[in-house]
Amino acid sequence: MTETFCILIHYHEIALKGKNRSWFERRLIKNIKLQLFGLPFTKVQLNAARIFCFGIDESMWNDYAQRLRKVMGIKHAILMSQVKSDIDTIQAVAATQLKELEFSSFRVSARRQYKDFHLSSQEINKRVGQHLQSINLKPVKLKNADVDVVIELVKGMAYIGHERVYGFGGLPVKTSEQAVSMISSGIDSPVSSFEMLKRGVELTYVHFHSTPATSRQSIQNVGEILTVLAGYQIQCRVYMVPLLEIQQKIMAEAPNKLWVILFRRAMIKLASIIAEQLDIPALISGESVGQVASQTLSNIRATADAADRPILRPLAGFNKEDIVRIAEKIGTYEISIEPYDDCCSFFVPIHPETKANLEVVRQTEDNIDFGDMFTTALNDATIKTFEHPDYVRNSFTSLEKVND
Numbered sequence: 001m002t003e004t005f006c007i008l009i010h011y012h013e014i015a016l017k018g019k020n021r022s023w024f025e026r027r028l029i030k031n032i033k034l035q036l037f038g039l040p041f042t043k044v045q046l047n048a049a050r051i052f053c054f055g056i057d058e059s060m061w062n063d064y065a066q067r068l069r070k071v072m073g074i075k076h077a078i079l080m081s082q083v084k085s086d087i088d089t090i091q092a093v094a095a096t097q098l099k100e101l102e103f104s105s106f107r108v109s110a111r112r113q114y115k116d117f118h119l120s121s122q123e124i125n126k127r128v129g130q131h132l133q134s135i136n137l138k139p140v141k142l143k144n145a146d147v148d149v150v151i152e153l154v155k156g157m158a159y160i161g162h163e164r165v166y167g168f169g170g171l172p173v174k175t176s177e178q179a180v181s182m183i184s185s186g187i188d189s190p191v192s193s194f195e196m197l198k199r200g201v202e203l204t205y206v207h208f209h210s211t212p213a214t215s216r217q218s219i220q221n222v223g224e225i226l227t228v229l230a231g232y233q234i235q236c237r238v239y240m241v242p243l244l245e246i247q248q249k250i251m252a253e254a255p256n257k258l259w260v261i262l263f264r265r266a267m268i269k270l271a272s273i274i275a276e277q278l279d280i281p282a283l284i285s286g287e288s289v290g291q292v293a294s295q296t297l298s299n300i301r302a303t304a305d306a307a308d309r310p311i312l313r314p315l316a317g318f319n320k321e322d323i324v325r326i327a328e329k330i331g332t333y334e335i336s337i338e339p340y341d342d343c344c345s346f347f348v349p350i351h352p353e354t355k356a357n358l359e360v361v362r363q364t365e366d367n368i369d370f371g372d373m374f375t376t377a378l379n380d381a382t383i384k385t386f387e388h389p390d391y392v393r394n395s396f397t398s399l400e401k402v403n404d
Contacts (some may be wrong), residue, residue, distance in 0.1 A: 003081050003082070003083050003093065004054075004081070004082045005056055005058040005079065005080065005081060005082065006052050006053055006054045006055075006056060006080050006082050006159070007052070007053040007056055007064060007068070007077050007078065007079055007080065008050055008051075008052055008077065008078050008080045008152060008159055008161070009032070009050065009051040009052070009053070009068070009074055009076075009077045009078075010050060010051075010074075010075045010076055010077075011025070011028055011049075011051065011073050011074060011075055012073055012074065012075040012167070012169035012170060012171075013073070013169060013170060013171055014028060014073060014171070014172075015049065023175075024073070024171065024172060024175055025046055025051075027172045027174060027175050028051065028071070028073045028074075028172040029044050029045075029046065029051060031071050031072070031073070031172050031173060031174070031234070032044050032051065032053070032068070032071055032074075034234050035067045035068065035070060035071050035234070035388075036053065036064065036067055036068075038390060039056075039057075039060060039063055039064060039067065040055065040056060040057045040060070041053050041054065041055050041056050042054050042055025043055065047154055047155060048113045048154050048155060050113075050152070050154060058079060061079045061163060064077075064079075065077065065079075065163075065165035067390065068165060068167065069165050069166065069167050069168070070167075070231050070232045071167060071172070072167070072168060072169075072170045072171060072172055072173050072197055072198050072200065072232065073167070073169070073170060073171050073172035073175075073200070074167030074168075074169070075166070075167060075169055076164050076165060076166045076167060077164070077165050077167070078150055078161045078162075078163065078164045078165075079161050079163040080150075080152075080159040080160060080161040081093050081097070081159070081160045081161060082157055082158075082159055083157070083158050083160070084156075084157065084158065085114060085117055085153050085156055085157055085158040086158070087119060087124070087127060087128075089158070090124070090128060090151060090158050090160060091127070091128055091131040091132075093158075093160045094108070094128055094131070094132060094149050094151070094160050095131065095132060095135050097149070097160065097161070097162055098132055098135075098136055098147065098149070098162075099135075101147060101162075103138065103146035103147045104138060104139075104146050105138060105139050105140070105141035105145045105146050105147075106129075106132060106136070106138055106140060106141070106145050106146060106147040106148070106149060107129070107140055107141060107142055107145040107147075107148050107149070108124070108125045108128045108129045108132070108140075108148075108149045108151065109125070109148055109149065109150050109151070110122075110124035110125050110128070110150075110151040110152070110153075111151070111152045111153070112124065112152075112153045113152065113153060113154045113155070114153040114154055114155055114156055114157075116156075117153050124151060124153075128149065128151065132149070147162050148162060148164070149161075149162050150162060150164070168198050169198070170198035170199055170200065171198070171199055171200030172200055173197055173200055173201070173202055173232070173233055173234070174200065174202050175200035176199055176200035176201045176202075177201065177202070177280075177281060177282075178201065178202045178203070178204065178278070178280045178281070179196060179201050179202075179203055179204075179275075179280060179281070179282040179283060179284050179312065180203070180204050180205070180206055180271050180274055180275045180278070180280050180282075180283050180284065181193045181196065181203045181204070181205050181206070181283075181284035182205075182206055182207075182208075182267060182268075182271050182283065182284065182285055182286075183205045183206070183207050183222060183225070183226070183238070183286075184207065184208075184218065184222070184286070185207075185217075185218045185221030185222045185225060185335070185336060185338070186286070186336055187323055187324060187327050187332075187333065187336040187337070188286035188287075188288060188291075188315055188323055189285070189286030190225045190228075190229065190286075190327065190330075190332040190336060191286065191315060191323050191326045191327050191330070191332070192284055192285065192286035192313070192314045192315045193205070193229055193284060193286075194229065194232065194326065194330050194332075195314035195315065195326075196284050196312065196314055197229070197232050197233055199314075201284075202233070203229075203233065203236060203284065204236070204237050204238075204239075204274075204278060204280065205222075205226060205236060205237070205238040205239070206238065206239045206241060206267075206270070206271050206274055207219070207222045207238055207239070207240050207241065208241050208242075208243040208267050208270070209240060209241070209242060209243065209244075210242075210243055210244045210247060211242065211244070212244075213244050217338070217339065219240060221335055221336070221338055222238070222240075223384070223386070224335045225332050225335050225336065226238055226386040227386050227387075227389055228330070228331045228332050228335070228389075229332070229386075230386040230387055230388050230389070231331075231388055231389055231390070232330075234387075234388050235385065235386070235387050235388065236385070236386050237383060237384070237385050237386075238383070238384050238385075238386065239274055239381045239382075239383055240381060240382045240383075240384065241270055241377055241378065241380075241381040242377055242380050242381070243263070243266065243267065243270075243377065245373055245376070245377065246263075246266050246370065246373050246374070246377060247259075247263055247266075249368060249370060249373060250262045250263060250266070250368065253367070253368045254364050254365075254368065255364070256349035257349060257351055257352055257353040258353055258356070258360075258361060258364055259349055259352070260293070260294045260349075260352050260353075261294065261299055261302050261303055261353060261356050261361055262361070262364070262365060262368075264294060264303040264306075265302075265303050265305070265306035265361070265365060266306075266374075268283065268303060268304070268306040268307045268311070269306050269307075269374065270374060270377060270378060271283050272306075272307055272308045272309060273374070273378060274378070275309060276308070281309055281310070282309055282310045282311070282312055283307060283309060283310070283311045283312070284311070284312050284313075284314070285311050285312070285313050286313075286315055287300060287313045287315065287316065288313075288315045288316060288317075288318050288319075288320070288323065289316050289317065291320065293352045293353070293354045294352065296354050296355060298354075298355040298356050298357075298358075299353065299354065299355070299356050300313075301356075301358060302356040302357075302358050302361045305358055305361075305362070
């Protein structure tokens with residue numbers, strides 16, 4: 001029996017893209033190649049609406065799985081044995097795989113793209129299931145089985161496996177234009193950034209800090225968070241913008257109940273300028289309606305008024321528990337709960353405004369002479385690039401050439 005190994009990948013939302021599907025498939029394949037860079041594989045190719053990674057080292061499956069779960073657009077990936085489409089061979093391979101496992105119940109899930117095969121999917125399920133049951137003496141359980149033996153017949157070949165890793169679905173990164181994400185080292189904004197990566201948006205980040213009035217911990221924490229997010233995006237860039245001078249001007253000349261709103265308006269204006277310079281059409285914010293005083297609907301309106309382009313808020317309707325759960329799942333939560341001084345929360349007054357009047361906010365802001373503070377803040381910004389943590393530094397240029 002000649003048996004080789006590959007990884008079979010099913011994509012998610014791309015299946016709905018109609019005539020544009022092939023373009024999304026090509027982008028997904030390129031992202032998979034980028035993500036697997038440094039791991040053994042000979043080719044990644046599309047076959048019957050499935051993506052196959054050939055020439056892999058099956059002993060490194062956990063490494064492949066860890067990388068592939070970070071590729072947006074993937075529904076799931078399975079380590080597969082590739083054999084000829086013969087029922088006896090299929091049964092033998094499935095039996096060998098189960099022999100190495102501890103389990104109390106199993107099921108068989110067959111899909112037959114190769115219609116010339118003489119058995120239907122249901123007949124394959126029955127034949128293989130009976131064979132496995134006779135060997136293992138374990139019950140078949142159609143729901144919540146301990147082991148799901150997956151069998152796919154594609155163009156004359158059979159693929160059998162059970163080790164599956166689930167992706168986050170959505171669309172491949174770089175299929176939905178770009179946005180500037182305003183990111184802090186808190187829990188929410190990394191999750192909102194992740195949710196937009198899942199929609200195929202390529203992100204550039206901007207972080208506002210108040211050093212030296214606050215410590216540099218938030219800058220360090222954001223760096224760690226962006227290293228995690230770069231694992232999903234391959235490579236990302238952040239603008240670290242000093243906000244302290246602008247904040248001090250606001251605190252000196254505006255009622256303290258409006259401080260946070262005016263801080264946020266200043267951040268949105270600065271982020272909009274960066275977006276304009278980069279020709280990026282939208283901003284991303286981590287606001288969740290009603291979570292804190294600055295995130296009431298009236299205050300969101302008062303801050304959004306400062307923008308010259310749409311602000312997307314993917315977490316607007318999320319509960320805090322939902323956000324924390326995602327943060328834990330994507331790997332940013334433990335970093336976000338590290339102690340730090342946020343550029344806004346450090347200066348929050350005792351009684352902040354919860355229902356801002358937009359005209360009052362505008363008038364108050366108009367009465368403050370910022371001079372060239374915004375230009376100075378952007379000139380003093382530092383720009384850093386964060387790379388996929390599994391990559392060798394400076395490998396991107398050659399990698400892009402290989403996979404174009």
